[in-house]
Amino acid sequence: MSMLSINDINVYYGSIHAVKGVSFDVNEGEIVTLIGANGAGKSTTLNTVAGLLKASSGSIEFEGESLQGVAAHRMVSRGIALCPEGRRVFQNMTVRENLDMGAFTRSEEEAKEMRARVYESFPRLKERRTQPAGTLSGGEQQMLAMGRALMSKPKLMMLDEPSMGLAPVLVQEIFSIIKQLNEQGTTILLVEQNARMALSIASRAYVLETGRVSMSGDASELLHDERVRKAYLGA
Amino acid sequence: MSFLTNLINGISLGSIYAIIALGYTMVYGIAKMLNFAHGDVIMVGGYLCFIVVSHLNLPPIAAILLAVVGCTALGIVVERLAYKPLRQAASLAVLITAIGVSYFLQNSALLIWGADPKAFPSVVPFPSLNLFGGQLTISSITLVTVLVCVLIMVALTTFTSKTKMGKAMRACSEDKGAAQLMGINVDTTISMVFAIGSGLAAIAGVLLCSAYPTLMPTTGSMPGIKAFTAAVLGGIGSIPGAALGGVLLGVIEIFAKAYISTQLADAIVFAVLIVVLLIRPAGLLGKEIHEKV
Numbered sequence: 001m002s003m004l005s006i007n008d009i010n011v012y013y014g015s016i017h018a019v020k021g022v023s024f025d026v027n028e029g030e031i032v033t034l035i036g037a038n039g040a041g042k043s044t045t046l047n048t049v050a051g052l053l054k055a056s057s058g059s060i061e062f063e064g065e066s067l068q069g070v071a072a073h074r075m076v077s078r079g080i081a082l083c084p085e086g087r088r089v090f091q092n093m094t095v096r097e098n099l100d101m102g103a104f105t106r107s108e109e110e111a112k113e114m115r116a117r118v119y120e121s122f123p124r125l126k127e128r129r130t131q132p133a134g135t136l137s138g139g140e141q142q143m144l145a146m147g148r149a150l151m152s153k154p155k156l157m158m159l160d161e162p163s164m165g166l167a168p169v170l171v172q173e174i175f176s177i178i179k180q181l182n183e184q185g186t187t188i189l190l191v192e193q194n195a196r197m198a199l200s201i202a203s204r205a206y207v208l209e210t211g212r213v214s215m216s217g218d219a220s221e222l223l224h225d226e227r228v229r230k231a232y233l234g235a
Numbered sequence: 236m237s238f239l240t241n242l243i244n245g246i247s248l249g250s251i252y253a254i255i256a257l258g259y260t261m262v263y264g265i266a267k268m269l270n271f272a273h274g275d276v277i278m279v280g281g282y283l284c285f286i287v288v289s290h291l292n293l294p295p296i297a298a299i300l301l302a303v304v305g306c307t308a309l310g311i312v313v314e315r316l317a318y319k320p321l322r323q324a325a326s327l328a329v330l331i332t333a334i335g336v337s338y339f340l341q342n343s344a345l346l347i348w349g350a351d352p353k354a355f356p357s358v359v360p361f362p363s364l365n366l367f368g369g370q371l372t373i374s375s376i377t378l379v380t381v382l383v384c385v386l387i388m389v390a391l392t393t394f395t396s397k398t399k400m401g402k403a404m405r406a407c408s409e410d411k412g413a414a415q416l417m418g419i420n421v422d423t424t425i426s427m428v429f430a431i432g433s434g435l436a437a438i439a440g441v442l443l444c445s446a447y448p449t450l451m452p453t454t455g456s457m458p459g460i461k462a463f464t465a466a467v468l469g470g471i472g473s474i475p476g477a478a479l480g481g482v483l484l485g486v487i488e489i490f491a492k493a494y495i496s497t498q499l500a501d502a503i504v505f506a507v508l509i510v511v512l513l514i515r516p517a518g519l520l521g522k523e524i525h526e527k528v
Contacts, residue, residue: 052412076418088413090406101406104399105418152418 001064003028003187004049004156009058011041011048018044020211021058026156031178031188033198033219035232036208042191043085045208046158049189050082051075062156077105079155083162085191087145091134095125098133098144102151110153118147121177139170143177150181157181158189163197175201195232199223207232239371241493242486247377247446249485250384254439255462256469256477257391258432264408264472265428268329272313272336274459276433279340280306280440281355281450282348288356295358302437310433311426319422337456344452352451355444376445383442387435388478395474404428408472461488464508470521479519 002025011019019041026032034042047053049060051072060067062078070078081102090098099118103111119126122143128136133144142162149157159178163171171194179201182188192198199205202219207228215222222228255277262270280302287298317336321329361375395401406414407424415421443458444450461484469480487507491500511519 050416052415071420072412072415073418073420076416082416084413084416088410090409090413092409093402093405097402097405100399100402101414101417101419104403148417 002026003063004189005059005061006045006049007059007061009045009048009055009060011044011053011055013044013053018211019048019055022208022211022213023058024206024213024216026187026189028155028187029182029185030204031182031190031202033190033192033202033205034208035192035195035198035205037232038193039210040208041211042208043160046082046160046189046191047084049158050080052082076152076154079153080158081149081152081154081156082158083145083149083160085160085164087138087141089133089136089141089144089148092132094130094132095136095144096129098148099125099129099151102148103153105152111151114151114153118150121150121180122147139166139174142166142170142174146174146177146181150186154186156187156189158191160191161193162190163192163194171197195228196223199228237493240373241489243373243377245486245489246482247380247485248489249465249482250380251439251443251446251481252458252462252465252484253384253478253481254387254435254442255458256466256481257387257474258435258439259463259466260469260471260473260477261391261404261428262432263466265404266314266318266425268318268326269333269463270318270429270432271330271333271459271463272340273432273436274455274457274462275337275340275344276306276309276436276455277440277443277458278344278450278452278455279309280437281444281454282344282353283437284358284441284444285353285355285450288358289353295356295360299358299438299441302441303434306437306440307430307434310429310436313433314426314429319425341452341456348452350452352449355448355450357445357448358441359445376442380442380446383438384478384481387438388474391431391474400424400427461504464505467518468508468511470518473518473520473522476518476520483519 004026007023008021009019010021022045034045036042044053048055051070062080090101099115100111103114124140125143125147128140133141136144146162162174166174175197178188178190190198190202199219199222205216205219205222206213207215258273259270262268283302283305284298287293287301288295313336317332318329321332357376359376359379363375364373364378395405403419404424406417406419407421411421462481465480465484466477468484469476484504488500488504491503495503
């Protein structure tokens with residue numbers, strides 16, 4: 001049975017029909033990526049799973065339970081964390097405080113344990129723990145956003161455009177960390193415009209085009225698919 | 236010595252403004268709304284305290300506690316009934332609703348307690364302090380007011396920087412969506428900030444009525460507007476800003492009354508606000524907001 005199962009969801013942004021009958025699955029232990037152009041409905045899909053947006057129809061099930069009507073702030077306790085597009089770290093709060101917010105629903109001991117784990121994955125966050133998040137570089141803020149999402153000890157971590165606006169060397173680093181987190185047992189649902197990087201670490205992928213799934217399959221197959229190469233890999 | 240007396244009185248009046256301004260600024264910081272009914276919660280606090288002391292003959296400390304509890308509950312109920320349904324509405328709609336709530340509270344007080352001013356009994360039964368061989372007299376309420384303001388500042392600063400709930404409030408004030416992703420219940424947090432703000436308003440009400448012992452249904456409006464001015468002066472959304480703005484405003488008001496003109500005092504206070512905002516639009520301790528592109 002799949003961990004996350006999305007079945008025929010439709011999502012409207014005001015009058016814009018952003019997601020049109022999208023279905024996909026994420027199995028435990030996988031890295032699944034949604035790729036596609038700007039405005040294809042990738043972020044909308046993630047925000048809907050996170051409870052920030054409501055699907056007008058269709059079903060979303062996590063570990064066999066419906067997420068219909070579950071408020072966004074209850075998702076973390078169910079084991080779903082979203083690392084949002086644009087990082088959205090709390091600029092005026094310190095790195096340490098940002099991480100503490102990530103563990104808001106967890107006990108003090110769990111927070112301590114997760115903090116140690118996050119500092120291990122992101123040593124730079126430990127160095128900068130007393131600095132306000134707003135003073136960090138873009139790459140460091142991305143690491144903080146990921147660390148913060150990790151603090152809730154999620155079973156499923158959703159990442160929305162983690163490579164956005166980062167230098168190539170940092171993109172490499174971020175992706176290797178994502179892979180590492182996955183190897184440590186966190187299931188990953190990744191939304192990316194950098195299709196090449198996303199496909200290179202994912203097990204499976206779905207291609208979104210104007211709100212619909214146009215293709216899906218093993219990431220390695222899609223990486224060599226002629227249509228995907230033309231449309232998303234620039235080759 | 237009169238300079239010193241004026242300064243102390245100014246700081247004391249300013250402390251009351253500061254306590255009210257803290258409520259304004261915290262609610263603004265998190266709910267992003269100007270709660271113009273905030274001043275009237277002060278008045279309700281005053282009346283609650285008055286009733287308990289005058290009619291029930293309970294000790295002042297019980298009266299203060301009751302006023303705080305009553306106003307806290309009032310704040311939560313008002314937010315739930317009047318503002319929460321407008322969470323997604325335009326800010327103008329919320330602003331007009333707040334003005335409506337303000338009139339509603341004033342007129343309810345008029346209906347319940349009548350229009351005639353009540354003589355407020357002092358809740359601070361200590362004698363005045365005489366310094367320099369009687370040349371400088373400081374009333375006990377003046378000292379207590381300043382002390383309470385300092386205590387509240389320390390408590391709020393500790394709360395927002397050290398406790399989980401306080402940090403969650405700061406997170407909400409920065410980014411409600413991201414706060415929800417952390418598992419923070421934004422509705423509960425907003426409710427809580429209204430509770431804190433209204434509780435502070437009750438304390439301010441008791442202090443205000445003890446220092447200026449007439450109580451009417453409109454007692455809260457002018458201090459409310461001045462405290463709002465203080466919050467803007469200090470930088471709305473900033474806790475130290477509210478305290479600084481409040482104390483400055485109080486001192487300016489008392490000095491203007493003493494050395495320039497009693498009639499012009501309020502005009503001078505607002506003139507200072509205008510000048511400060513021309514030079515520093517975000518207020519003294521406010522952050523300049525740079526729109527992201």
